[in-house]
Amino acid sequence: MSAPEHRPSHSDAAVIDVGSNSVRLVLYRLDGRAIWSVFNEKVLAGLGRDLTRTGRLSPDGVTTTLLALCRFRALVDASRPLRVFAAATAAVREALDGETFRERVERETGFQLQILSGEEEARYSALGVIAGAPDATGLVGDLGGASLELTHLDGGQPRQGVSLPLGPFAVDGRSRFDSAAVRDATLRHLAPIERTFRADTLHAVGGAWRNLALLNMKITHYPLSIIHQYVMGRREILDAARFIGQQSRTSLERIEGLSKRRIEALPHAAVVLETLVEQLGVQRVVMSAHGLREGLLWESMPPEVRGRDPLIAGCAALGSRQAVAESLGQALEGWAAPAFGKLEPVFGERDQVLLAAAARLAELGAQLHPDHRAELVFNQVLRAPIAGVDHPERAYLACAAFARHTSANQVPDSELVERLLNPERLQRALALGAAMRLGCDLSGRSPELLARTRLDFKTGVVLLQAEEAWAPILLGDQAAKRAQTLANLLDRDLKLRAMAPRTRAFVPAD
Numbered sequence: 001m002s003a004p005e006h007r008p009s010h011s012d013a014a015v016i017d018v019g020s021n022s023v024r025l026v027l028y029r030l031d032g033r034a035i036w037s038v039f040n041e042k043v044l045a046g047l048g049r050d051l052t053r054t055g056r057l058s059p060d061g062v063t064t065t066l067l068a069l070c071r072f073r074a075l076v077d078a079s080r081p082l083r084v085f086a087a088a089t090a091a092v093r094e095a096l097d098g099e100t101f102r103e104r105v106e107r108e109t110g111f112q113l114q115i116l117s118g119e120e121e122a123r124y125s126a127l128g129v130i131a132g133a134p135d136a137t138g139l140v141g142d143l144g145g146a147s148l149e150l151t152h153l154d155g156g157q158p159r160q161g162v163s164l165p166l167g168p169f170a171v172d173g174r175s176r177f178d179s180a181a182v183r184d185a186t187l188r189h190l191a192p193i194e195r196t197f198r199a200d201t202l203h204a205v206g207g208a209w210r211n212l213a214l215l216n217m218k219i220t221h222y223p224l225s226i227i228h229q230y231v232m233g234r235r236e237i238l239d240a241a242r243f244i245g246q247q248s249r250t251s252l253e254r255i256e257g258l259s260k261r262r263i264e265a266l267p268h269a270a271v272v273l274e275t276l277v278e279q280l281g282v283q284r285v286v287m288s289a290h291g292l293r294e295g296l297l298w299e300s301m302p303p304e305v306r307g308r309d310p311l312i313a314g315c316a317a318l319g320s321r322q323a324v325a326e327s328l329g330q331a332l333e334g335w336a337a338p339a340f341g342k343l344e345p346v347f348g349e350r351d352q353v354l355l356a357a358a359a360r361l362a363e364l365g366a367q368l369h370p371d372h373r374a375e376l377v378f379n380q381v382l383r384a385p386i387a388g389v390d391h392p393e394r395a396y397l398a399c400a401a402f403a404r405h406t407s408a409n410q411v412p413d414s415e416l417v418e419r420l421l422n423p424e425r426l427q428r429a430l431a432l433g434a435a436m437r438l439g440c441d442l443s444g445r446s447p448e449l450l451a452r453t454r455l456d457f458k459t460g461v462v463l464l465q466a467e468e469a470w471a472p473i474l475l476g477d478q479a480a481k482r483a484q485t486l487a488n489l490l491d492r493d494l495k496l497r498a499m500a501p502r503t504r505a506f507v508p509a510d
Contacts, residue, residue, distance in 0.1 A: 012081040015293040020048030020091035021145030025072040031317035033308040043068040048091025086111040090147035118163025122149035126158035127295030132387040138201030168268040186275040205291040208269030223416035228289035241274035314386035315360040329360035331447035374405035395420040403433025434486040442479035462487040471498035
């Protein structure tokens with residue numbers, strides 16, 4: 001068995017994002033590779049609202065932004081994060097008085113504001129998508145108040161990106177929204193790069209596009225209201241975009257759950273997205289809750305940390321908060337993986353990662369009330385802000401976490417589960433959870449005792465073994481009961497037997 005993993009060190013970071021429409025402070029807790037947002041405050045200042053008309057930042061926007069930044073200064077000083085990043089994007093970059101504004105920000109707030117170039121903004125947005133989905137391929141599009149950044153992903157790295165003046169402030173200015181004008185502007189700016197930036201998949205970043213996705217969730221009665229990794233097919237995108245284009249602002253404001261202050265930009269965002277899909281051959285859009293801010297954090301991590309799987313890291317961080325033994329998750333993975341590796345995959349190569357993640361969630365409910373912990377951990381895992389996982393995988397891990405604490409086969413929110421998981425994947429999730437429960441209960445959640453046992457799947461049989469000297473102690477009625485639940489889920493017989501002592505036992509960390 002590999003050396004035990006150690007609990008990642010915690011650190012805090014702050015990101016101040018001065019955008020064309022909004023200015024935002026996000027305080028993060030970093031558990032190694034896992035990124036958690038612990039405080040998020042946004043002010044819609046409209047800094048770039050006058051840009052097309054005057055070439056300068058909005059005076060009212062400057063006043064509002066500086067007031068917000070003074071508050072953010074107090075919040076950052078109170079929380080004392082290890083690192084502080086402050087970045088400004090298109091409006092400050094393009095404005096004639098952008099440098100004057102930057103100097104004023106530093107003088108009045110102490111923040112050293114970095115004005116990102118268009119290429120830098122595109123790159124950091126792409127890095128943010130990678131931080132949330134390391135296997136992402138295709139095109140990243142980040143629509144802000146004044147610009148649209150496009151970047152290709154190639155082998156987990158961004159290529160050189162472009163910044164186009166296609167945000168609502170750059171195209172619409174103060175004038176009334178004109179769908180034809182927005183489409184014409186988008187076509188005009190895409191024309192020189194259209195062949196270079198064609199892609200099957202678009203990873204969409206930005207608040208207006210998130211609102212569009214939320215609207216589509218409501219139209220389609222989608223059961224899981226989580227934006228990150230929500231997927232829309234080409235037909236869905238075009239239908240949703242055209243639906244929004246036909247609605248008045250009053251009609252859009254009546255839709256529950258949409259940001260009222262983002263609605264102004266929603267028709268613009270819909271037209272830009274529709275045109276991108278049509279012109280660049282996009283077949284699906286994957287929403288990303290990660291963007292520029294997470295890209296700044298991800299780049300600052302050591303290469304070794306960046307290379308870790310964010311799903312496993314996130315689950316390890318969640319599970320370790322209630323863990324009896326830090327190394328139990330890794331021990332459970334090593335114990336169960338050889339047996340489950342013999343089964344036909346239900347998520348392809350992702351089965352191995354999902355098993356590792358489920359093992360690290362085994363302790364999540366340890367300190368919860370035993371009558372309710374199964375349902376509580378189901379809901380927590382289903383909706384946890386963990387990166388590197390799509391919606392079917394979320395449902396799979398939630399069902400496995402549920403089965404870790406109960407033998408009941410009726411999972412909570414069964415309609416949601418049935419929509420996201422086919423019967424085969426659901427059955428496997430329950431079996432994986434049953435295996436985690438078996439491993440925890442027979443060993444008393446001790447990695448050392450678990451190493452005295454072995455789980456194996458033979459033809460038609462679940463085989464549970466323990467070293468001869470330990471078999472009477474470890475293979476009692478409780479273990480047999482838990483093992484039988486696992487065997488029933490896999491439609492196999494159960495065999496318990498003693499085995500010769502293993503040559504290598506688990507060695508705990510110092």
